[in-house]
Amino acid sequence: MLLKSRFLHFPTAFSPNFRSVSAPVIRITKFRSQMGSSSGSSSKLIFRQLFEKESSTYTYLLADASHPDKPALLVDPVDKTVDRDLSLVKELGLKLLYAINTHVHADHVTGTGLIKSKAPGVKSIISKASNAKADLFVEPGDKIRFGDLFLEVRSTPGHTLGCVTYVTGDGHNQPQPRIAFTGDALMIRGCGRTDFQGGSSEQLYKSVHSQIFSLPKETLVYPAHDYKGFSVSTVGEEMLYNPRLTKDEETFKNIMANLNLSYPKMIDVAVPANMDTTHSLEKRITKTVLHWYFTERKENMPLTLLHSPKHHHHQPIPALYTPTCNSLSNFLAVKQKNAATKLRMTPVPPTYHRWRSFPAAPATQHHRAISASISPLDLTEDNIKQVLDDARVEATQLFDSSVGITGKAELADLDGPYVKIRLGGKFWHKRSTVLARLGNYLKQRIPEILEVDIEDEKQLDDSPENF
Numbered sequence: 001m002l003l004k005s006r007f008l009h010f011p012t013a014f015s016p017n018f019r020s021v022s023a024p025v026i027r028i029t030k031f032r033s034q035m036g037s038s039s040g041s042s043s044k045l046i047f048r049q050l051f052e053k054e055s056s057t058y059t060y061l062l063a064d065a066s067h068p069d070k071p072a073l074l075v076d077p078v079d080k081t082v083d084r085d086l087s088l089v090k091e092l093g094l095k096l097l098y099a100i101n102t103h104v105h106a107d108h109v110t111g112t113g114l115i116k117s118k119a120p121g122v123k124s125i126i127s128k129a130s131n132a133k134a135d136l137f138v139e140p141g142d143k144i145r146f147g148d149l150f151l152e153v154r155s156t157p158g159h160t161l162g163c164v165t166y167v168t169g170d171g172h173n174q175p176q177p178r179i180a181f182t183g184d185a186l187m188i189r190g191c192g193r194t195d196f197q198g199g200s201s202e203q204l205y206k207s208v209h210s211q212i213f214s215l216p217k218e219t220l221v222y223p224a225h226d227y228k229g230f231s232v233s234t235v236g237e238e239m240l241y242n243p244r245l246t247k248d249e250e251t252f253k254n255i256m257a258n259l260n261l262s263y264p265k266m267i268d269v270a271v272p273a274n275m276d277t278t279h280s281l282e283k284r285i286t287k288t289v290l291h292w293y294f295t296e297r298k299e300n301m302p303l304t305l306l307h308s309p310k311h312h313h314h315q316p317i318p319a320l321y322t323p324t325c326n327s328l329s330n331f332l333a334v335k336q337k338n339a340a341t342k343l344r345m346t347p348v349p350p351t352y353h354r355w356r357s358f359p360a361a362p363a364t365q366h367h368r369a370i371s372a373s374i375s376p377l378d379l380t381e382d383n384i385k386q387v388l389d390d391a392r393v394e395a396t397q398l399f400d401s402s403v404g405i406t407g408k409a410e411l412a413d414l415d416g417p418y419v420k421i422r423l424g425g426k427f428w429h430k431r432s433t434v435l436a437r438l439g440n441y442l443k444q445r446i447p448e449i450l451e452v453d454i455e456d457e458k459q460l461d462d463s464p465e466n467f
């Protein structure tokens, strides 16, 4: 649902998710009403900065302590710390209204879906431009109200296409100084990388200068990540000392083109998961795995043991499925309690393995076992088309086509052991990455292939005209 009024209101009849003792109030600083306003009222912001250490992500809890219901919202929650965050909400006696994202994160799974399943009534929010699924979409200029306080939405693309910065209001009775939740646009003495598809250093430079550096210098800057031990900055400080954004645009673009950062470990799990902010990963994957298990599993296909309690669900393969494995394990244990054989877990669709086995990261023992179990195919046009189809099926499962991922890969030419493929539509990854992964996959399935290349270099251009 796109906001109609462009103003998100806290519904007064909203039934509280949590009730608890009265909240301690942190008054960030003076409010307008205390600086000469005639209203005499005084809104009080409850504010907490929370940290998730594996991805170095900051989550922010904000609430209006003056309102009887203490309406609250969470900015950029992480799935792994949802229980901590919800406990805090409960302890402070807040009523959580919204779980909002600054963008589709690539390094961790958003907690919004999990929050919604644990605290029904909470709505997920993301920008319309992100193309992700959410309960509510925001656009530049929208205001997200919680009690008498609100966040204003500013469009700050560049790290991703749909990045936004949420800034506390500048109206009457709003916190002073203002606070900007900059996501991965502006970081403390840094900024978000711009090398993902949908990223653009040119756009990021403009976003930060026009939307963030135009705020009052005392505006507090709270980013989505910090890797150096910082917790907060100000607009003025970043305008003076940010080593990237104080430079002219050309120098900035050059710096960004030469960061040489490795891809986030979680990208293949996080991006597809975060394109849907409304359901937890567990729920979505469990549904898919169960469907596969009962509809497509070949009669004698062995079940492979993937699940191991020592695997954290954020590790590449077991990562995605650990929660699923637990749920599926229980489910199947009931279904098959009369089975003579001991249930060996976990029947993850082979298609997932194959897609995930593209060696972006070094193959684990598990990956190797899976790929070794797929019989090699002869080098024929039909087999190449079949393998590309398989890859597309897998890509569709991972890169949910309902949220704007339209990417297609087709066989363009076969010349002996040399294959050319055609890429079109929109992918989440950079097209060069898609090509490399498809290449690896094709070679893995059809070992006679020596080289996989693009039909036309222009098809590797990630700019929106090519989507």
Ligand SMILES: N[C@@H](CCC(=O)N[C@@H](CSS)C(=O)NCC(=O)O)C(=O)O
Residues within 6 Å of the ligand: 055, 105, 106, 107, 159, 184, 190, 191, 192, 193, 194, 225, 227, 259, 261, 262, 263, 264, 265, 266
């Ligand atoms: N090593 C981390 C990922 C680190 C990283 O790439 N961070 C991103 C934001 S999260 S997508 C970024 O923009 N960094 C900018 C920089 O200058 O570091 C992991 O594997 O998760």
